[in-house]
């Protein structure tokens with residue numbers, strides 16, 4: 001009989017869809033991916049969830065500025081996260097969006113249930129409101145009259161709202177935290193939450209009047225309000241599993257880990273735990289609050305222009321180096337400062353010199369001494385110390401996963417890399433080959449080295465999946481890493497003799513000193529380049545390859561501009577009429593800062609003719625003009641000589 005797999009559920013926060021993804025977001029998502037992959041190696045059925053938080057004031061505001069519907073705005077924006085996760089090799093099992101029906105249905109159901117049970121009531125409310133954070137504060141919460149969280153101005157607001165009776169769960173929550181050591185980690189953060197719970201816990205305002213904020217999930221019992229964005233967002237962790245009944249029977253609740261940044265611990269530890277208590281679900285088993293990345297000691301922010309863009313890092317250094325660096329450099333739970341120099345340092349020392357070199361030298365010795373074939377060991381009883389070192393190392397790594405101590409796990413794995421390098425040096429295969437008795441020992445040494453590398457490759461797989469797979473390919477092993485699993489590390493000698501190895505390219509090429517300055521300048525300038533608001537960002541690297549028929553789906557036509565005028569209240573947009581031979585198209589183009597309307601009349605341009613029309617500043621745009629953004633100067637694509645209108649451009 002097949003034994004059902006044990007289940008394991010891990011989540012990241014759902015990211016604000018409006019934000020441009022940066023290394024802070026990538027950090028949590030990579031950390032969750034590592035644990036998800038590790039659990040799969042241990043034969044668990046894993047559910048790994050990430051997604052986007054799509055309601056609230058900021059999304060509405062951004063969509064209004066662009067003159068488009070908020071739904072169209074989020075439909076576009078959420079893809080930036082999805083695409084980045086694919087690039088970073090994130091193995092999430094689902095991606096939830098709070099504008100999806102499955103999510104809205106459960107939020108509505110929970111609200112109605114709590115309302116029917118009188119856990120939600122209406123009251124008049126006066127408080128200080130921070131619009132960017134979408135949070136109410138009391139007078140005593142304010143710091144110098146500003147929002148205690150973001151230090152921005154707050155407004156005094158008086159209105160009727162709905163409240164969730166959160167305060168009544170205070171004693172239960174305190175007791176729960178105190179009697180479950182691992183519920184909130186690290187311990188310092190747990191103490192902070194307990195400190196917060198020393199003050200009386202007020203009820204939670206869970207509504208916003210629709211007239212002030214129409215972009216949200218309507219309250220089922222009063223359509224003139226929408227749901228407070230945090231009450232809506234937190235439910236994502238269960239809405240992904242369907243109805244409350246399905247969640248209980250799914251085997252994925254309680255969740256094993258919610259990974260999150262320290263800034264959103266209170267919302268999870270207090271709001272989320274009490275909501276769950278009220279609806280009768282168990283609290284999460286663990287909330288792990290990690291620290292924040294700063295850049296040269298400064299908070300990352302779009303306005304300062306210092307956000308570190310993961311795509312640029314990947315283009316320059318490769319995915320696995322980034323995954324490794326983020327989790328190796330700073331203990332999970334503490335703040336850390338990001339620097340490209342430190343990243344290059346780790347690539348050269350840990351990846352190129354230690355691990356890369358171990359693989360290269362082993363491959364070249366098996367090639368030279370054993371005709372590229374993993375030899376049969378002369379004795380399986382020798383080298384007990386080496387085998388013991390690995391046994392201990394693997395046990396320690398397994399324990400460290402319990403506390404998500406990623407940097408210690410990597411440190412411990414690298415001790416095994418060092419052990420293997422030392423084993424080679426001590427045995428000196430280059431001397432053993434010189435004598436007949438030495439050759440006997442050589443076979444054992446090379447076999448054991450190959451097995452060490454296989455073990456290391458399994459251990460690094462959660463952190464660096466592509467590199468681990470490449471190592472397996474070079475060792476000539478076809479069984480997938482997940483199939484081998486942690487189980488295959490229990491006894492020494494899984495690797496079979498007689499296999500043909502496939503030496504390949506260097507895994508992690510060293511970054512030479514002479515290139516460092518050039519690389520640093522290039523990544524830093526790409527990062528600082530005029531970080532633009534969403535939708536106006538250009539991708540710097542070449543996009544992924546597509547097939548010709550995918551390209552041919554884009555219908556590009558020549559067209560002549562026959563009318564052009566400015567759009568009131570818009571600095572950027574012009575309204576154009578473009579003759580494309582068979583019809584006249586109205587196009588709203590963001591070129592007003594670079595072209596005067598009169599300059600454009602009779603100009604031949606290239607129009608994307610089969611784009612779904614959108615509204616910009618309330619005006620329908622039936623196509624898009626091709627143009628290059630030359631350091632902020634928009635230049636329209638054109639021809640020389642000039643063709644007729646309506647010709648297809650390929």
Ligand code: MSP
Pocket residue numbers: 012013014015016019023024025027028053233234235236259260261262263264291292293294300
């Ligand atoms: N949408 C909410 C979460 C709702 S979860 C039900 C939110 N989104 S966020 O996009 O602002 O932040 C998401 C996560 O990114 C948070 O865990 C936050 O701590 C993390 N980070 C944002 N900037 C960061 C750094 N500079 N460094 C590390 N993590 C940071 O909050």
